[in-house]
Amino acid sequence: MKNGKVSYLFFTFLLLLLQIPLAGQKSHHSPEAEDKEFNASEFIIEHISDSHEWHLFTKKNGDHVSIYLPVILYSKETGLHFFSSKQLAHGHEHKGFRLETEGDYAGKIVAVDESGQILEDKIPLDFSMTKTVIGMLAAALIGLWLFLALSRSYKKTGISHPKGIQSFLEPIICFIRDDVVIPNIGYEKHEKFMPYLLSVFFFILINNLMGLIPYPPPFGANVTGNLAVTMTLALFTFFIIQINGNKHYWRDIFATPGVPFWLLPIMIPVELIGMISKPFALTVRLFANITAGHIIVMSLLALIFIFKSILVAPVSIFFVIFMDCLELLVAFLQAYVFTLLSAVFISLAVSEEHH
Amino acid sequence: MILVASNSLTTPAIGTIFWAVLIFSLFFFVLAKFAWKPILSMIKQREESIKGSLAAAEKARKDMVRLQSDNEAIIKKAREEREIILKEARDVREKLIAEAKNKAVIEAEKIVEAAKAGIEREKANALSDIRRQVTILSVEVASKLLGEKLKATGEQEKLIEKYIKDVELNSN
Numbered sequence: 001m002k003n004g005k006v007s008y009l010f011f012t013f014l015l016l017l018l019q020i021p022l023a024g025q026k027s028h029h030s031p032e033a034e035d036k037e038f039n040a041s042e043f044i045i046e047h048i049s050d051s052h053e054w055h056l057f058t059k060k061n062g063d064h065v066s067i068y069l070p071v072i073l074y075s076k077e078t079g080l081h082f083f084s085s086k087q088l089a090h091g092h093e094h095k096g097f098r099l100e101t102e103g104d105y106a107g108k109i110v111a112v113d114e115s116g117q118i119l120e121d122k123i124p125l126d127f128s129m130t131k132t133v134i135g136m137l138a139a140a141l142i143g144l145w146l147f148l149a150l151s152r153s154y155k156k157t158g159i160s161h162p163k164g165i166q167s168f169l170e171p172i173i174c175f176i177r178d179d180v181v182i183p184n185i186g187y188e189k190h191e192k193f194m195p196y197l198l199s200v201f202f203f204i205l206i207n208n209l210m211g212l213i214p215y216p217p218p219f220g221a222n223v224t225g226n227l228a229v230t231m232t233l234a235l236f237t238f239f240i241i242q243i244n245g246n247k248h249y250w251r252d253i254f255a256t257p258g259v260p261f262w263l264l265p266i267m268i269p270v271e272l273i274g275m276i277s278k279p280f281a282l283t284v285r286l287f288a289n290i291t292a293g294h295i296i297v298m299s300l301l302a303l304i305f306i307f308k309s310i311l312v313a314p315v316s317i318f319f320v321i322f323m324d325c326l327e328l329l330v331a332f333l334q335a336y337v338f339t340l341l342s343a344v345f346i347s348l349a350v351s352e353e354h355h
Numbered sequence: 356m357i358l359v360a361s362n363s364l365t366t367p368a369i370g371t372i373f374w375a376v377l378i379f380s381l382f383f384f385v386l387a388k389f390a391w392k393p394i395l396s397m398i399k400q401r402e403e404s405i406k407g408s409l410a411a412a413e414k415a416r417k418d419m420v421r422l423q424s425d426n427e428a429i430i431k432k433a434r435e436e437r438e439i440i441l442k443e444a445r446d447v448r449e450k451l452i453a454e455a456k457n458k459a460v461i462e463a464e465k466i467v468e469a470a471k472a473g474i475e476r477e478k479a480n481a482l483s484d485i486r487r488q489v490t491i492l493s494v495e496v497a498s499k500l501l502g503e504k505l506k507a508t509g510e511q512e513k514l515i516e517k518y519i520k521d522v523e524l525n526s527n
Binding site: 045048049050072125126127128129130132133136137140143144147148150151154155158159160170173174177191194195196198199200203226227228229231232233236291 | 364365366367368369370371372373374375376378379381382383385386387389390391392393394395397398400401404
């Protein structure tokens with residue numbers, strides 16, 4: 001068995017070195033597509049970035065087939081605008097708006113005048129339901145459905161032993177409670193923060209897992225690898241800390257005990273930086289971990305197109321499967337880490353004794 | 356070309372933040388109210404009921420052990436009491452028998468005494484009677500021998516009484 005695998009891999013690498021071209025690859029491509037050099041970084045960035053459309057597939061003639069997502073714009077002058085992103089496809093203008101593809105405003109929807117000139121002082125606020133938003137919404141709905149069903153099943157079973165979906169989710173819930181929240185926040189106060197920490201854990205987890213499933217929509221959106229999303233979640237933790245911070249917490253920031261008063265002008269900014277660096281750490285950690293995983297998977301797939309050989313595919317797929325297993329771990333791990341750190345930061349703000 | 360939204364990789368987009376706040380808030384509030392609260396309370400209730408049941412079982416076990424030892428103690432005590440009661444009863448019986456025996460002996464002695472006394476008395480009476488008869492007979496014999504000399508006078512009677520008294524004094 002093992003020998004067979006090794007020889008198979010060796011054979012694959014051998015063919016890889018020979019770089020046998022994809023059969024019939026050239027003849028089927030349109031002239032432009034052939035001329036266009038494969039750009040791996042563009043390929044990767046496209047997949048991990050947010051977008052106004054959800055790409056389904058590309059036809060043989062090079063046309064993209066996508067779900068066009070709603071564009072919602074707010075402009076001070078003209079108010080709210082609501083239309084499909086199809087109107088903006090291929091650089092078309094609609095209602096005086098255009099989606100820039102290059103330049104300073106690349107990727108942004110801008111207001112343009114009749115001559116097509118960008119009106120720099122009238123950049124609209126973009127509240128579009130992008131790929132990330134739809135992915136996040138789907139994850140939230142799945143989560144809501146899952147846990148409302150779980151709640152109903154608890155009403156049915158009462159305090160008898162866990163059944164069905166309960167036996168899968170209850171250990172996770174109990175793990176969060178017994179190994180994340182109670183050890184940090186303490187038994188007396190844990191009940192207050194359990195709903196938030198459970199919500200944030202499962203929200204991140206479901207989004208992470210949905211991001212790992214490549215297809216079809218609403219799976220595959222890089223939600224937790226989106227800086228705006230991770231920042232929002234971190235800000236929730238931040239505000240929960242500030243709202244629940246007790247007098248010890250605020251005294252540590254504005255009148256750190258044991259520090260001479262003339263040092264306070266230095267200490268207060270330091271403490272404030274500490275206050276802000278916590279949500280920043282949460283934001284970047286989640287974003288970077290998830291995005292990195294997606295980038296690696298996309299890079300491995302890009303290898304197939306870089307080498308222009310179908311024989312790279314087994315190798316790529318092997319490594320992608322390996323990476324996906326790792327990403328599965330990371331999906332749980334990062335949800336856990338975010339929850340754990342949130343619990344730690346909250347505990348620092350609500351603990352009675354001094355550290 | 357895909358419609359890439361802003362430079363979204365490194366710049367948090369305001370629209371995404373808006374939607375994330377909205378979606379996560381809804382997710383959080385709905386779940387907090389309708390899912391986490393009942394689920395956590397149910398898990399807690401279950402845990403408490405398990406804890407309570409275990410404690411009750413432990414208590415019942417201890418009670419059983421205590422009851423068993425109590426029972427044994429009670430049985431032991433009862434046995435001891437029985438022994439004591441039996442012993443007492445035996446003692447009482449023996450005492451009663453002894454008493455009865457004593458009484459019977461005393462009674463018997465009394466009866467014997469009385470009988471003896473009666474016999475003595477009867478014997479004395481009989482003796483005195485015999486003596487009297489003998490005296491009378493001897494007097495009659497003597498009078499017959501002497502002839503009518505001492506006949507039917509008060510002196511004869513007095514003489515008999517005097518002899519009897521002498522005889523009685525002598526016999527005593």
